[in-house]
Amino acid sequence: MAAGEARHLRDVLARNVRMLRQERKLSQEQLADASGLHRTYVGSIERSERNVSLDSLNALASGLSTEVWSLLQPKRD
């Protein structure tokens, strides 16, 4: 599995989390509280730094009131 593919997926997640968070006018701290995750962890996800697990994806999706699969779907700009 090419490192490029792994990096691409982290970028897709980072972009979707940031876009949805901003649409909902949430700070990273507010999203962290809503997801039960640490604020610095949310920040590192938005910088594509994390190999996020299913459980954390689930927590993020619920904090953003969306579906996990849509967090990983590339969106056309």
Add this chain to the structure above:
Amino acid sequence: MAAGEARHLRDVLARNVRMLRQERKLSQEQLADASGLHRTYVGSIERSERNVSLDSLNALASGLSTEVWSLLQPKRD
């Protein structure tokens, strides 16, 4: 984040991986080889036992020639 939600997501992934693997007439061992994962790891994913990471999801999707997001999308039976 309710444990039920986490369990549900693992079940969705398990069902989708098994369905796609069988559609492609691959054994768990063949999918493990194609994904660069261990055979027993593929088996435990199909039993909903794993809190899979993005990198492993990426490897599975590439071994199944599909998109990561579709592996996590509930399918209507």
